[in-house]
Structure formats: C-alpha cells, structure tokens
Amino acid sequence: MIENNFANNNSGESSSVQLRQLKPSFSSRFKEFFIRHLQVFFYSLGLLSRTPFATLMTASALGIALALPAGLFVILDHARQLSGDINSINQISLFMKKEVSKKTIDSIQKKLENYPEIAQVKHISRDVALQEFQKNSGFGDALKALKNNPLPDLLIVFPSLTHNEPEQINNLLTELKKIKQVDLVQLDIQWLQRLYAILHIGQRGVLIIGSLLALGVLLIVGNTIRLAIENRRSEIVVMKLIGGTDSFIRRPFLYTGFWYGLLGSLIAILLVNLSLIIINDPLAHLSSLYDSHLFSLGLMGINVSLMLLFSGCFLGLMGARIAVGKHFKEIEPK
Amino acid sequence: MIQFDQVSKRFQGGNEALSQVNFHLHPGEMAFLTGHSGAGKSTLLKLIALIERASTGNVIIGGKNLNRVSRHAIPYLRRNMGIIFQDYQLLYDRTVFDNVALPLIISGFSSREVKKRVHAALDKVGLLRFEKKYPITLSGGEQQRVSIARAVVNKPALLLADEPTGNLDPDLSREIMDLFMAFNQVGVTVLIASHDIPLINQLNKRIIQLSHGKLLTAGNGS
Numbered sequence: 009m010i011e012n013n014f015a016n017n018n019s020g021e022s023s024s025v026q027l028r029q030l031k032p033s034f035s036s037r038f039k040e041f042f043i044r045h046l047q048v049f050f051y052s053l054g055l056l057s058r059t060p061f062a063t064l065m066t067a068s069a070l071g072i073a074l075a076l077p078a079g080l081f082v083i084l085d086h087a088r089q090l091s092g093d094i095n096s097i098n099q100i101s102l103f104m105k106k107e108v109s110k111k112t113i114d115s116i117q118k119k120l121e122n123y124p125e126i127a128q129v130k131h132i133s134r135d136v137a138l139q140e141f142q143k144n145s146g147f148g149d150a151l152k153a154l155k156n157n158p159l160p161d162l163l164i165v166f167p168s169l170t171h172n173e174p175e176q177i178n179n180l181l182t183e184l185k186k187i188k189q190v191d192l193v194q195l196d197i198q199w200l201q202r203l204y205a206i207l208h209i210g211q212r213g214v215l216i217i218g219s220l221l222a223l224g225v226l227l228i229v230g231n232t233i234r235l236a237i238e239n240r241r242s243e244i245v246v247m248k249l250i251g252g253t254d255s256f257i258r259r260p261f262l263y264t265g266f267w268y269g270l271l272g273s274l275i276a277i278l279l280v281n282l283s284l285i286i287i288n289d290p291l292a293h294l295s296s297l298y299d300s301h302l303f304s305l306g307l308m309g310i311n312v313s314l315m316l317l318f319s320g321c322f323l324g325l326m327g328a329r330i331a332v333g334k335h336f337k338e339i340e341p342k
Numbered sequence: 343m344i345q346f347d348q349v350s351k352r353f354q355g356g357n358e359a360l361s362q363v364n365f366h367l368h369p370g371e372m373a374f375l376t377g378h379s380g381a382g383k384s385t386l387l388k389l390i391a392l393i394e395r396a397s398t399g400n401v402i403i404g405g406k407n408l409n410r411v412s413r414h415a416i417p418y419l420r421r422n423m424g425i426i427f428q429d430y431q432l433l434y435d436r437t438v439f440d441n442v443a444l445p446l447i448i449s450g451f452s453s454r455e456v457k458k459r460v461h462a463a464l465d466k467v468g469l470l471r472f473e474k475k476y477p478i479t480l481s482g483g484e485q486q487r488v489s490i491a492r493a494v495v496n497k498p499a500l501l502l503a504d505e506p507t508g509n510l511d512p513d514l515s516r517e518i519m520d521l522f523m524a525f526n527q528v529g530v531t532v533l534i535a536s537h538d539i540p541l542i543n544q545l546n547k548r549i550i551q552l553s554h555g556k557l558l559t560a561g562n563g564s
Contacts, residue, residue, distance in 0.1 A: 037450035044447065246431050249391070250492065251421035252448045341393045 045259070052263035063271070066232050070272025070320070073225050075279040077218035078308070078316050082280060084210050085312070086305050100177075102163040102184060103192040112189060113161055120165060125180050127168035134159045160191060174201065222323055225272065229265050229327025230334075236261060237335050244339045258332045262325060269324020273317045281307050343369040343500060343531040344390060349399035351385055351555075358555055359385040363399070365550055365560040367533060369499070372526040373561060374542045375535040377552035383535035386552065387504050390533070391425055392416050404499065421449060424493025426503035430485045432477040432492075438464070439473040442491045449496060463491040467521060483514035490521055494530070501525060503534040507541070515541055 032040070056063045104113060113131060120129045137159045142151050165184065167177060177195065185193050237244070247257045288304050308316075344367040351360040360382045367373055375383050388394040389401050392408060401408040404422065411419060432441050442463055446456045464470045467487040477485050486506060493501060501522065507515035515538060523545065526532045536542060542549060548561035 032449055032451045032455070036452050036455070040450040040452055043453075044450070242431075243433055246433060247444070247448070248417070249393075249420065249425055249431065250445045250448065251417045251419075252444075253417045256417075256448055341391075 048259050049263050052260045053267055055260070056264065056267055063268075066228065067268060067271035067275055069228055070225055070268060070324075071275025071279055073221045073228065074273055074276035074316060074320055075283075077214055077221050078276055078312065079280045079283055080210075080214045080217065082284065082305065082308055082312060084207065084214055087210070088207055099195075100165040100167070100181065100184065101192075101194045102165060102187075102190050103194070104161040104163065105189055105191045106160055108161065108189040110161075113163065116187065116189060117163060120163070120184075123180075125167055125171040125176065125183075126165055128166040130164040130166070132162040132164065134161050137162060222319070225269075225320075225323040226327040226330065229268050229324050230331040232268065233261050233265055233328045233331035234335055236264060237331065237339070241339055244336075245341050248339075249341050254336060258336060261332050262328045265324040265326075265328020265331075266321055267324070269320040269322065269327075270317065272324065273320025276316055276320065277308060277313050284308065343367055343371070343404060344533065345400075345402040346386075347400040347402065349389065349396045349401055351382075351389065351394060352397045360389075360396075360552075360555045363552075363555075363557050365557060367531060367548075369531055370526070370529050371548065372522070372532040373534075373548040373550050374545075375533060375550050375552065376537055376539065376542065377558070378537070380554075381552040382555040383537075383552055384504055385555075387425075387502050387533070387535055390500075390502060391423060392419060417448075421445065421496060422498050422500060424490075424496075424498045424501045426486070426489055426493050426501070426506045428505040428508040430477070430482075430489040432485060432489055434476065434478050436476075437473065438469065438475050438477060438480070438488050441477060441488055442473075442495050445492060445496045459495055460491075463495040466494070466524075467491045482509050483517065486510065486514075486518055487521070490518070494525060499531060501530050501532045503532075503536075505536055506534060507536065507538055512541070516544075519545060 110133070117129045117131055120126055134157050138151065138157045141147070141159065165180075167180060171177070171180065181193055181195055184190065244257055284305050284307055288306070292304055344365075346363045346365050349360060349363045350358065352358045363382075363386070375386060377383050385394060389396055389408070390403060392411065396409065403419070406419070408419075433444070436444075439460055442460045443456050446459055451459070460473070461470060464473055467490055469484060469487055469491065472480060472484065472488075477488055480488065486509075490506075503522065506522075507518050510518065519534075519541060522532050522534060549559065550561050551558040
C-alpha cells in the first residue's frame, strides 16, 4: 500500500518521469523467496567456512555438550533392552526333596505343564545335574570322591509371557510352595526389581543432564550469534537503511545457528560412536567372562542419530533466534 | 513529495535540533539543504528517512504521514528512497556488484533482473568496469559513485544525500553533483544536505537554509 501510494504520486504529478519505482511481480517475489532462502542458507555456511578454526571450536563445544546425554541415552537404552531379555526368561527353580521318585516328579511335571500360568517345565535330573556340575565347576575330582550324589532333582518352571508380572509370579510361587514334594522354591526377582529402580534413576539422570546440556547448547549458540551480530553491526545498519526487513536481515544469523546445531550434532554422533567402539571390545570380553552370549552396545542406531540431528538443529536455530530477538532491536541507524 | 509541517525535534536532554520547520518540496524538484554544522541538516534528513521521528508536527512523504508509519512498515518506505552518506556506508566484504545489487535482492528481484539493473546503474555512474572489485580498492570518489549506484538501482522517487561530497576534492564534488542533476532531470526528487556553498551557488537550484534548528530561507519553492 505504501509503495503504491508513493509511486503513484510520483508518476501522477510529473509526466516526464522516466525512472519509475521498481517493484518485482508477485510470482517473481514468490519464486525468489525460495531461491534467496537457499542462497542465504549456503551463504551462511560459506561465512562459517571462512573462519574454519573458530567454527570448529564452537561446533566441538556443541558436539561434546550433545554427545554426553546422547551417549548416556544409548547405554541406558541397551540396559533396558537387556533387562527386558532377562525378564522374558524369568524362571522359577523347584528343588525336589531327595526321596521323591522319578515317577512322581514326572507326574508333577505333567501337572504343572497344564497350568495356564506356566509355559514350560524342564526337568534336570540329579544325575545330569551332577555331570554338569563336575564339568563346569572345577570340583570334578573332589565330587568323584563322594559316594552319593548330593544334588536334588530340579524342575525349572518358565512362566508364560502373559503371566510375567511380578504379582502374578508371586501368586504362582505360593501355589508352587504348596506342593509337598518340593523342598525349595527359588526366584531371584528382587535383583530384577532393584535393577529396574536403578534404571529408573538413570533415566531421570539422563533427563536432567540432557536438559542442562540442551540449555548449554542454547547459550553457546546464542552467545556465538550475539558476537556475530556485534561483528556485523555496520552491515546490519546498512541493510536497514536500504530497506531490508528484520526477517531478511536476521535470516543469515538464523541459518548460522542451524549450521552450528547441525555440525555440533554430527560431531556428537562421531564422538558417541567412537566411544562405543572403544567400549565394545572390553565389554565383549567382560560378557564372555560371565559366560553369557556376546553382549555389545553396537553403534548408535539410526533413530537415535536422527533424533540427535533434529534436536541439534532445533537447539541451534532456537539459540540464534533468542540472540537475534534480544540484540537486533538495539541496532538501528543513527 | 516532501512536506514539513510545524516540525520540531527535541533530543533527550532537551536540546532542540529542529524547531517549527515548514517547507514543501515538490515531486521532481531538486534542493540543497545548507547551514552551519549542527544547524539540523542531518536531523532533517533523518526525519525523512525515518531514522528519527519528529517530536511534534507532521512529516509527509509521498502523501504518507510518517507519524502514522509503524516500525514494521519502515523498510518498505525506505525502498522508495535512495540514501547517500558522506562515508558511503558500503559493505567492504562484498564486491561492487554485490553492494549495488543489495536493494534489489532485498526487494526480491530475479537474478537476471538484478544483473540487468545493476549493470545499468553502474553504467550510469561510470563504474561498470569495476563491478568485480572490492570497494576498498577504489578511490573516495569512486566509492561515493558506488553508493549512488546502490541508491538509484531500484529507481526510487526520492534521493536523499547527507554531505555526499564532504570527503571529496572540488573536481570530484562537481562530478558527483552533476550525477545528482542528471537523476533530477529524469524526474527524481533530490534533497542534498551540503555546506559546500561555492559549489551549490554554481548549480542554481533551490536552497533551503537552516540555522540553529530554525528555517532561515525555504528557497524559491513553487
């Protein structure tokens, strides 16, 4: 409206006017809007690449700040998956009294297998148990000296997956303890509950550390952008004098924030994966000592990586937006 | 084109830079704004460019009362003015071409159009051969001509200049003034603040004289 007013006045009152107020067409402006965005997008990257060392330092600081919560998240995520595996192989050991005959044990096994709460029952006879014990314990020779097999028969009860909740397991336990021929019922559920509690604390910890470091990222980007604005104060003034809108002038700064976020999160992904590679070997060794299947943290999953990239870019943009909002209004032509 | 109606400007601390200024500059007119240092020349130009706002009175530019222009609308208003400074206000990390192209890029012209217009503007100020150079490698007169090319590249209806020849020797000053005269001849309204009285007297244009913030003479405004 203003422009029309202005131009009409000019051409209307003076017929000799050859220089008319120029205005691009709407479609041109619409198309140019995207082209300019793309140009500024890469222009801001070009500005960063002019000072590679400073850029790398800032991006590394962001990378470290992002890597810490991301790394903790990866470890915690694995721990939770692992404990999930353990939970699914919940098992209850029934140690039979010694005088119970094999026939009775078989019938008890059959009876238990018909329980809806029970998926499977495995019988480990005392003879098999002794052989395994001799083989694995290292007391082989000492055991051979024994005249009688000291081990009881063992029934291992696997609860069905639909009856896997702690309360249901407890009900099943009381049920199993009622069987006369059973000497001892053993379920190591307490350590599992403790593990869950620890994991829960760990989750909260990651949340707190993550929030604090996200705030750190915002501050680092914000401060870097503030300095960039300060360095280019005269340029901003010139832009304002020749009719640049606020959104036009702040665009390169916002994209700079975005690039910092992107570079920072790429560095973070690199750092986390590097750490995982370093940790995986000794971890595999440790798990072999526990005689478990080889356990490895692997590398960062694609989902976590994308999430990290997204949060990095978002935090970078936000940090720049805050700095721009705070410092832009102060810079006006004098 | 420019109308001042009982305009006063007081700065914080009570010092009054302009008081009760009235004058009218018609479209297509060219005028010089003169007066001693601190007479209020720059302040007057700043009111037109919306760098400052009047304390009282109305400044009307192209039919638009600047008192009613919101902060948001200022950039669009400035695109209709070419503003030229004593210290050129060029961006020294960009080429001559990029400096001149800036107003067009801000307005959203296509690259083809930008190239055409920038070449035309540089041609007009006689600097087409310098388009790929950086401003710092040019002389003062050349830099001022780059800033004039930037001011006229989107063909504004109004040119404002604050001591455009302040840093230049008499010959160069005359060349710059001739450029302004040429733009005025094709219909651009031109207002130049200058205290180069000998030069101004040669040019035989309207003179608006300020003294201590008051209008001394408004010249032969029609």
